[in-house]
Amino acid sequence: MLLNQYLILAAVLxxxxxxxVLARRHAVLVLMSVELMxxxxxVNLVAFSVHLREISGQVFALFVITVxxxxxxxxxxxxxxxxxxxxxxxxxxxxxxxx
Amino acid sequence: xGPQNVAFxxxxxxxVLAAVRVVTTRNVVHAALYLVxxxxxxxxxxxLLAAEFVAWAQVLIYIGAIxxxxxxxxxxxxxxxxxxxxxxxxxxxxxxxxxxxxVGLLVGLLADxxxxxxxxxxxxxxxxxxxxxIFNDFLVPFEVVSMLLLAALIGAVVxxxxxx
Numbered sequence: 001m002l003l004n005q006y007l008i009l010a011a012v013l014x015x016x017x018x019x020x021v022l023a024r025r026h027a028v029l030v031l032m033s034v035e036l037m038x039x040x041x042x043v044n045l046v047a048f049s050v051h052l053r054e055i056s057g058q059v060f061a062l063f064v065i066t067v068x069x070x071x072x073x074x075x076x077x078x079x080x081x082x083x084x085x086x087x088x089x090x091x092x093x094x095x096x097x098x099x
Numbered sequence: 100x101g102p103q104n105v106a107f108x109x110x111x112x113x114x115v116l117a118a119v120r121v122v123t124t125r126n127v128v129h130a131a132l133y134l135v136x137x138x139x140x141x142x143x144x145x146x147l148l149a150a151e152f153v154a155w156a157q158v159l160i161y162i163g164a165i166x167x168x169x170x171x172x173x174x175x176x177x178x179x180x181x182x183x184x185x186x187x188x189x190x191x192x193x194x195x196x197x198x199x200x201x202v203g204l205l206v207g208l209l210a211d212x213x214x215x216x217x218x219x220x221x222x223x224x225x226x227x228x229x230x231x232x233i234f235n236d237f238l239v240p241f242e243v244v245s246m247l248l249l250a251a252l253i254g255a256v257v258x259x260x261x262x263x
Contacts (some may be wrong), residue, residue, distance in 0.1 A: 012115055019198035053221065065160050
Protein backbone atom coordinates (compact mmCIF):
# COMPACT_ATOMS: atom_id res chain seq x y z
CA MET A 1 0.00 0.00 0.00
CA LEU A 2 1.20 3.49 -0.77
CA LEU A 3 1.66 5.96 2.05
CA ASN A 4 -0.03 8.57 -0.13
CA GLN A 5 -3.29 6.58 -0.23
CA TYR A 6 -3.78 7.30 3.45
CA LEU A 7 -2.44 10.85 3.38
CA ILE A 8 -4.62 11.93 0.44
CA LEU A 9 -7.73 10.31 1.91
CA ALA A 10 -7.04 12.16 5.17
CA ALA A 11 -6.56 15.43 3.26
CA VAL A 12 -9.91 14.97 1.51
CA LEU A 13 -11.67 14.20 4.81
CA UNK A 14 -10.05 17.25 6.43
CA UNK A 15 -11.25 19.54 3.65
CA UNK A 16 -14.79 18.14 3.88
CA UNK A 17 -14.60 19.02 7.58
CA UNK A 18 -13.44 22.55 6.71
CA UNK A 19 -16.42 22.94 4.38
CA UNK A 20 -18.75 21.76 7.14
CA VAL A 21 -17.37 24.21 9.71
CA LEU A 22 -17.69 27.10 7.26
CA ALA A 23 -21.09 26.28 5.76
CA ARG A 24 -23.17 24.89 8.64
CA ARG A 25 -25.06 27.08 11.08
CA HIS A 26 -26.40 24.48 13.52
CA ALA A 27 -23.92 24.25 16.42
CA VAL A 28 -24.05 20.44 16.73
CA LEU A 29 -23.33 20.04 13.01
CA VAL A 30 -20.29 22.30 13.37
CA LEU A 31 -19.06 20.04 16.20
CA MET A 32 -19.52 17.01 13.91
CA SER A 33 -17.41 18.69 11.22
CA VAL A 34 -14.69 19.34 13.79
CA GLU A 35 -14.75 15.62 14.59
CA LEU A 36 -14.22 14.87 10.89
CA MET A 37 -11.11 17.06 10.89
CA UNK A 38 -9.72 15.47 14.06
CA UNK A 39 -10.22 12.00 12.55
CA UNK A 40 -8.34 13.01 9.41
CA UNK A 41 -5.40 14.10 11.55
CA UNK A 42 -5.50 10.79 13.42
CA VAL A 43 -5.34 8.82 10.16
CA ASN A 44 -2.21 10.79 9.27
CA LEU A 45 -0.61 10.12 12.66
CA VAL A 46 -1.21 6.36 12.50
CA ALA A 47 -0.11 6.10 8.86
CA PHE A 48 3.19 7.83 9.65
CA SER A 49 3.59 5.71 12.78
CA VAL A 50 3.43 2.54 10.66
CA HIS A 51 5.55 4.02 7.87
CA LEU A 52 8.36 5.05 10.22
CA ARG A 53 8.08 1.95 12.49
CA GLU A 54 7.72 4.28 15.46
CA ILE A 55 4.96 3.81 18.02
CA SER A 56 4.73 7.38 19.28
CA GLY A 57 2.39 8.31 16.42
CA GLN A 58 -0.20 5.90 17.76
CA VAL A 59 0.24 7.25 21.28
CA PHE A 60 -0.42 10.73 19.90
CA ALA A 61 -3.52 9.43 18.12
CA LEU A 62 -4.81 8.13 21.47
CA PHE A 63 -4.14 11.54 23.05
CA VAL A 64 -6.03 13.25 20.22
CA ILE A 65 -9.01 10.92 20.76
CA THR A 66 -9.01 11.82 24.48
CA VAL A 67 -8.81 15.54 23.80
CA UNK A 68 -11.65 15.18 21.26
CA UNK A 69 -13.81 13.54 23.93
CA UNK A 70 -13.13 16.42 26.33
CA UNK A 71 -13.80 18.94 23.56
CA UNK A 72 -17.18 17.44 22.69
CA UNK A 73 -18.21 17.37 26.35
CA UNK A 74 -17.44 21.03 26.96
CA UNK A 75 -18.67 22.02 23.50
CA UNK A 76 -22.07 20.46 24.03
CA UNK A 77 -22.38 22.13 27.43
CA UNK A 78 -21.71 25.47 25.71
CA UNK A 79 -24.24 24.65 22.97
CA UNK A 80 -26.85 23.87 25.64
CA UNK A 81 -26.13 27.22 27.35
CA UNK A 82 -26.49 29.07 24.05
CA UNK A 83 -29.76 27.26 23.37
CA UNK A 84 -31.05 28.12 26.84
CA UNK A 85 -30.14 31.81 26.59
CA UNK A 86 -30.90 32.50 22.92
CA UNK A 87 -33.65 29.87 22.41
CA UNK A 88 -31.93 28.89 19.17
CA UNK A 89 -29.09 26.49 18.30
CA UNK A 90 -28.06 28.49 15.22
CA UNK A 91 -24.64 30.08 15.46
CA UNK A 92 -25.42 33.17 13.39
CA UNK A 93 -27.98 34.25 15.99
CA UNK A 94 -25.14 34.62 18.50
CA UNK A 95 -24.26 38.13 17.40
CA UNK A 96 -24.79 40.23 20.52
CA UNK A 97 -21.11 41.29 20.50
CA UNK A 98 -21.25 42.39 16.87
CA UNK A 99 -20.26 46.02 16.44
CA UNK B 100 -3.70 -5.19 -6.59
CA GLY B 101 -3.80 -7.06 -3.32
CA PRO B 102 -6.75 -7.63 -1.03
CA GLN B 103 -5.54 -4.81 1.21
CA ASN B 104 -5.85 -2.33 -1.63
CA VAL B 105 -9.34 -3.55 -2.47
CA ALA B 106 -10.40 -3.19 1.18
CA PHE B 107 -8.83 0.26 1.28
CA UNK B 108 -10.72 1.32 -1.86
CA UNK B 109 -14.07 0.16 -0.52
CA UNK B 110 -13.52 1.79 2.88
CA UNK B 111 -12.20 5.04 1.38
CA UNK B 112 -15.07 5.41 -1.10
CA UNK B 113 -17.74 4.81 1.52
CA UNK B 114 -15.99 7.18 3.95
CA VAL B 115 -15.78 10.04 1.47
CA LEU B 116 -19.41 9.61 0.39
CA ALA B 117 -20.60 9.49 3.99
CA ALA B 118 -18.46 12.49 4.96
CA VAL B 119 -19.92 14.54 2.11
CA ARG B 120 -23.40 13.56 3.29
CA VAL B 121 -22.50 14.61 6.87
CA VAL B 122 -21.83 18.17 5.73
CA THR B 123 -24.62 18.43 3.14
CA THR B 124 -27.62 16.48 4.45
CA ARG B 125 -30.71 18.44 5.46
CA ASN B 126 -31.54 16.20 8.41
CA VAL B 127 -29.56 16.54 11.63
CA VAL B 128 -30.08 12.95 12.79
CA HIS B 129 -29.02 11.61 9.38
CA ALA B 130 -25.81 13.62 9.69
CA ALA B 131 -25.05 11.87 12.99
CA LEU B 132 -25.76 8.46 11.46
CA TYR B 133 -23.53 9.18 8.43
CA LEU B 134 -20.84 10.20 10.90
CA VAL B 135 -21.00 6.62 12.25
CA UNK B 136 -19.99 5.35 8.79
CA UNK B 137 -17.03 7.73 8.66
CA UNK B 138 -15.83 6.85 12.17
CA UNK B 139 -16.22 3.12 11.51
CA UNK B 140 -14.27 3.54 8.26
CA UNK B 141 -11.45 5.23 10.17
CA UNK B 142 -11.41 2.25 12.56
CA UNK B 143 -11.19 -0.04 9.51
CA UNK B 144 -8.20 1.94 8.24
CA UNK B 145 -6.47 1.46 11.59
CA UNK B 146 -7.06 -2.30 11.30
CA LEU B 147 -5.56 -2.23 7.78
CA LEU B 148 -2.53 -0.45 9.25
CA ALA B 149 -2.24 -3.12 11.99
CA ALA B 150 -2.92 -0.56 14.75
CA GLU B 151 -5.38 -2.70 16.63
CA PHE B 152 -5.47 -0.87 19.96
CA VAL B 153 -6.13 2.49 18.32
CA ALA B 154 -8.88 0.84 16.26
CA TRP B 155 -10.60 -0.43 19.40
CA ALA B 156 -10.22 2.91 21.12
CA GLN B 157 -11.76 4.56 18.05
CA VAL B 158 -14.80 2.25 18.16
CA LEU B 159 -15.26 2.52 21.94
CA ILE B 160 -14.70 6.26 22.36
CA TYR B 161 -15.86 7.78 19.08
CA ILE B 162 -18.75 5.52 18.08
CA GLY B 163 -19.63 4.51 21.63
CA ALA B 164 -19.32 7.76 23.55
CA ILE B 165 -18.85 10.87 21.40
CA UNK B 166 -21.61 9.98 18.97
CA UNK B 167 -24.09 9.36 21.78
CA UNK B 168 -23.12 12.76 23.24
CA UNK B 169 -23.75 14.39 19.85
CA UNK B 170 -27.17 12.71 19.61
CA UNK B 171 -27.98 13.99 23.12
CA UNK B 172 -26.98 17.45 21.93
CA UNK B 173 -29.34 17.16 18.96
CA UNK B 174 -32.23 16.07 21.14
CA UNK B 175 -31.63 18.61 23.92
CA UNK B 176 -31.50 21.56 21.53
CA UNK B 177 -34.80 20.42 19.95
CA UNK B 178 -33.27 20.30 16.49
CA UNK B 179 -35.78 19.77 13.69
CA UNK B 180 -36.04 16.00 13.27
CA UNK B 181 -37.41 16.30 9.74
CA UNK B 182 -35.62 17.68 6.72
CA UNK B 183 -34.89 21.36 7.20
CA UNK B 184 -33.35 23.88 4.85
CA UNK B 185 -32.15 26.11 7.70
CA UNK B 186 -29.04 24.12 8.57
CA UNK B 187 -26.70 25.88 6.15
CA UNK B 188 -25.77 29.55 6.08
CA UNK B 189 -25.43 31.61 2.92
CA UNK B 190 -21.65 31.26 2.51
CA UNK B 191 -21.90 27.75 1.03
CA UNK B 192 -20.19 28.67 -2.24
CA UNK B 193 -17.32 30.48 -0.56
CA UNK B 194 -16.85 27.49 1.74
CA UNK B 195 -16.84 25.10 -1.23
CA UNK B 196 -14.22 27.20 -3.01
CA UNK B 197 -12.02 27.35 0.11
CA UNK B 198 -12.17 23.62 0.74
CA UNK B 199 -11.65 22.66 -2.91
CA UNK B 200 -8.62 24.96 -3.07
CA UNK B 201 -7.28 23.44 0.13
CA VAL B 202 -7.74 19.88 -1.13
CA GLY B 203 -5.98 20.74 -4.40
CA LEU B 204 -3.07 22.30 -2.54
CA LEU B 205 -2.71 19.41 -0.08
CA VAL B 206 -2.99 16.66 -2.72
CA GLY B 207 -0.43 18.40 -4.93
CA LEU B 208 2.01 18.82 -2.05
CA LEU B 209 1.56 15.22 -0.85
CA ALA B 210 2.00 13.73 -4.34
CA ASP B 211 5.11 15.86 -4.76
CA UNK B 212 6.62 15.02 -1.38
CA UNK B 213 5.89 11.35 -0.76
CA UNK B 214 5.63 10.10 -4.34
CA UNK B 215 5.47 6.33 -4.31
CA UNK B 216 6.76 5.59 -0.82
CA UNK B 217 5.21 2.44 0.54
CA UNK B 218 3.77 1.65 3.95
CA UNK B 219 4.18 -1.93 5.13
CA UNK B 220 2.46 -2.91 8.37
CA UNK B 221 5.23 -5.23 9.55
CA UNK B 222 4.23 -5.79 13.17
CA UNK B 223 1.03 -5.41 15.13
CA UNK B 224 1.35 -2.76 17.81
CA UNK B 225 -0.96 -4.10 20.51
CA UNK B 226 -1.95 -2.76 23.89
CA UNK B 227 1.27 -3.97 25.53
CA UNK B 228 3.66 -1.99 23.36
CA UNK B 229 1.45 1.10 23.57
CA UNK B 230 1.29 0.84 27.36
CA UNK B 231 5.09 0.52 27.50
CA UNK B 232 5.47 3.67 25.45
CA ILE B 233 2.81 5.66 27.31
CA PHE B 234 4.05 4.82 30.80
CA ASN B 235 7.75 5.26 30.01
CA ASP B 236 8.21 7.98 27.40
CA PHE B 237 4.89 9.81 27.66
CA LEU B 238 4.09 9.62 31.37
CA VAL B 239 3.89 13.39 31.96
CA PRO B 240 1.67 14.07 28.89
CA PHE B 241 -0.53 11.18 30.01
CA GLU B 242 -1.04 12.76 33.42
CA VAL B 243 -1.68 16.14 31.80
CA VAL B 244 -4.36 14.55 29.60
CA SER B 245 -6.01 12.97 32.63
CA MET B 246 -6.09 16.37 34.37
CA LEU B 247 -7.56 17.83 31.17
CA LEU B 248 -10.33 15.21 31.17
CA LEU B 249 -11.11 15.95 34.83
CA ALA B 250 -11.22 19.69 34.14
CA ALA B 251 -13.49 19.13 31.12
CA LEU B 252 -15.80 16.94 33.22
CA ILE B 253 -16.11 19.56 35.98
CA GLY B 254 -16.39 22.36 33.44
CA ALA B 255 -19.21 20.65 31.56
CA VAL B 256 -21.13 20.05 34.81
CA VAL B 257 -20.65 23.66 35.95
CA UNK B 258 -21.70 25.06 32.56
CA UNK B 259 -24.75 22.88 32.04
CA UNK B 260 -26.39 22.93 35.48
CA UNK B 261 -29.15 25.37 36.27
CA UNK B 262 -28.60 27.70 39.23
CA UNK B 263 -32.10 27.71 40.59
